[in-house]
Amino acid sequence: MLGGTEILTTAQMRAIESAAIDSGKVTGLELMERAGAAVVDAILAKWPEYAERPEKFPWRATVLCGPGNNGGDGFVIARLLAGLGWETTVEFYGDADRLPADARLNYDRWCKIGKVYPLDLDVQQRFKADVLVDALFGIGLSRPVDAFCDYFDDIYAAVNNVFGGKSATTIDRLVAVDVPSFLCADSGRVLSREVMPWLEYDMTVTFHRPKIGHVIGDGPELCGALVVADIGLFQSRSDHVGDFTRAVSVRASDFAKHAFSHKFDHGHALIIAGGIGHGGAARLSARAALRVGAGLVTLCPPKSALIEHSGPPDALMRRAVDDAATLAEMLTDKRISALCIGPGCGVDRAGALLPAVLESGRHCVLDADALTALAGKPDLLPGLHKNCVLTPHAGEFARLFPDLAERLAELPERGPAYSKLDAARQASARCGAVVLLKGPDTVIAGPDGRAEIHSAYDVPWLATAGSGDVLAGLITGLLARNPPEYAVSYSTAFQFAANATALHAAAARRFGPGLIADDLPDQIPGVFRDLAV
Numbered sequence: 330m331l332g333g334t335e336i337l338t339t340a341q342m343r344a345i346e347s348a349a350i351d352s353g354k355v356t357g358l359e360l361m362e363r364a365g366a367a368v369v370d371a372i373l374a375k376w377p378e379y380a381e382r383p384e385k386f387p388w389r390a391t392v393l394c395g396p397g398n399n400g401g402d403g404f405v406i407a408r409l410l411a412g413l414g415w416e417t418t419v420e421f422y423g424d425a426d427r428l429p430a431d432a433r434l435n436y437d438r439w440c441k442i443g444k445v446y447p448l449d450l451d452v453q454q455r456f457k458a459d460v461l462v463d464a465l466f467g468i469g470l471s472r473p474v475d476a477f478c479d480y481f482d483d484i485y486a487a488v489n490n491v492f493g494g495k496s497a498t499t500i501d502r503l504v505a506v507d508v509p510s511f512l513c514a515d516s517g518r519v520l521s522r523e524v525m526p527w528l529e530y531d532m533t534v535t536f537h538r539p540k541i542g543h544v545i546g547d548g549p550e551l552c553g554a555l556v557v558a559d560i561g562l563f564q565s566r567s568d569h570v571g572d573f574t575r576a577v578s579v580r581a582s583d584f585a586k587h588a589f590s591h592k593f594d595h596g597h598a599l600i601i602a603g604g605i606g607h608g609g610a611a612r613l614s615a616r617a618a619l620r621v622g623a624g625l626v627t628l629c630p631p632k633s634a635l636i637e638h639s640g641p642p643d644a645l646m647r648r649a650v651d652d653a654a655t656l657a658e659m660l661t662d663k664r665i666s667a668l669c670i671g672p673g674c675g676v677d678r679a680g681a682l683l684p685a686v687l688e689s690g691r692h693c694v695l696d697a698d699a700l701t702a703l704a705g706k707p708d709l710l711p712g713l714h715k716n717c718v719l720t721p722h723a724g725e726f727a728r729l730f731p732d733l734a735e736r737l738a739e740l741p742e743r744g745p746a747y748s749k750l751d752a753a754r755q756a757s758a759r760c761g762a763v764v765l766l767k768g769p770d771t772v773i774a775g776p777d778g779r780a781e782i783h784s785a786y787d788v789p790w791l792a793t794a795g796s797g798d799v800l801a802g803l804i805t806g807l808l809a810r811n812p813p814e815y816a817v818s819y820s821t822a823f824q825f826a827a828n829a830t831a832l833h834a835a836a837a838r839r840f841g842p843g844l845i846a847d848d849l850p851d852q853i854p855g856v857f858r859d860l861a862v
């Protein structure tokens with residue numbers, strides 16, 4: 330999928346484009362031609378039936394062109410499709426005299442071939458197209474599209490055949506150029522204060538690299554199939570375009586074990602469990618930590634709940650921890666290399682044990698009740714450090730960072746809109762720990778400014794009780810295997826949290842529909858085999 334790819338902000342994309350043009354190796358006009366051609370190629374590749382040209386009944390395309398270079402791409406697409414024999418209609422929103430130079434040139438070239446109909450927001454649209462190409466706004470979308478809501482409603486009706494089978498208004502396929510025109514490419518948020526229809530595109534063709542908005546928020550569902558077209562742009566890390574966000578990727582070497590190592594070389598993970606009747610969550614975490622390769626895993630419930638954990642797995646050790654003093658005493662054993670606190674723990678117990686966990690300086694995962702406890706005890710926040718991984722879902726994030734969550738919930742007034750990526754980055758910088766903000770679009774942000782995104786929109790069965798406990802266990806297991814004192818500079822808590830996120834989704838993908846959290850840890854060996862670990 331997108332593993333390891335850079336995911337760009339619009340500012341980074343513009344900087345890369347400018348650098349290419351300034352180098353003299355390519356012109357903006359050439360890039361626009363390549364972009365338009367890439368969209369046409371993608372249409373023909375996705376729907377090969379369009380490659381055949383029925384002379385009598387040509388394929389029909391409507392191309393919506395906007396006032397900027399996205400519209401310029403649209404004029405190229407219209408020209409190329411017409412050249413292939415398509416009956417092509419162009420609707421233009423904007424003023425030709427104010428088009429950017431390259432877009433104007435392509436507008437003029439189109440005018441030699443066909444008509445330009447003004448796009449009228451006040452007139453009920455009559456679409457009849459095999460393919461509707463949306464080239465209204467791309468990465469230059471700068472403000473809400475409120476005025477376009479009715480227009481997009483009409484498109485929605487045409488796509489979904491709301492007017493019935495015999496209507497003159499039908500659209501078979503909907504293709505976005507670079508980004509659906511109401512979607513902020515920096516945040517994956519719909520830029521509208523009015524209610525917009527949930528208009529899902531069949532395909533979005535973007536250029537050079539995916540943008541943040543394609544992979545988080547509403548982006549993945551609205552964009553449909555994402556095609557990232559090569560338009561011959563080059564890029565070097567020395568370009569001054571800021572830190573790149575990447576898609577999470579994993580390699581076999583991230584998980585390999587070596588022949589001469591013994592169990593303690595793979596670390597010892599402690600999973601703090603809660604009181605009687607709440608043991609399942611911690612057991613899920615413990616099982617995941619074992620499966621991902623921690624050398625030893627010890628489950629630590631209070632003494633009164635030990636009995637609850639007498640069943641399998643037999644590989645799991647159990648030791649009672651009733652209070653912070655006992656935990657601190659246990660942690661004098663330097664071989665304990667990571668802890669997990671939160672799943673099924675109980676908020677009070679988590680609050681009582683957290684100081685000992687944090688003071689130890691060990692790699693630790695704070696999940697579920699530990700996050701709620703932390704939100705209620707802001708005096709503990711300064712104790713967080715770079716070896717901690719916080720794994721909030723949106724609700725827990727809002728409890729911990731209410732101001733950031735509020736900002737995220739506000740209707741965006743302009744682009745680039747505040748994004749889940751921005752929120753996770755700010756949270757991590759503020760608390761000095763790794764923040765893994767869960768969802769189908771999990772964002773992992775490190776206090777050093779690094780961020781990765783893992784998209785799991787294809788595995789909706791992952792949203793199930795206990796799934797987060799397994800993720801916490803996978804992270805803990807990987808952290809246990811890689812204590813900070815052994816870690817090379819790039820192997821930080823951040824990286825293991827990201828790796829665990831990818832394993833978690835891969836396990837769900839491997840199992841498929843019907844998944845419950847208990848199934849996840851046992852898929853890990855298969856995931857490792859697939860990776861050739």
Ligand SMILES: NC(=O)C1=CN([C@@H]2O[C@H](COP(=O)(O)OP(=O)(O)OC[C@H]3O[C@@H](n4cnc5c(N)ncnc54)[C@H](OP(=O)(O)O)[C@@H]3O)[C@@H](O)[C@H]2O)[C@@H](O)CC1
Pocket residue numbers: 342343345346360361362364395396397398399400401402429465466467468469470471472473474475506507536
């Ligand atoms: N970068 C690259 O390497 C390449 C880029 N290429 C293409 O260029 C695209 C970027 O072009 P772009 O910068 O001209 O911006 P674009 O998206 O056309 O929109 C700007 C216009 O829309 C207007 N506008 C904005 N919001 C609005 C609203 N709500 N309602 C009404 N109007 C609104 C805005 O108005 P303004 O804010 O200036 O008042 C301005 O007029 C990119 O997505 C890709 O397709 C490729 O050709 C090749 C390589």
Ligand SMILES: [K+]
Pocket residue numbers: 399463464465466467505506507508509510
């Ligand atoms: K567009």
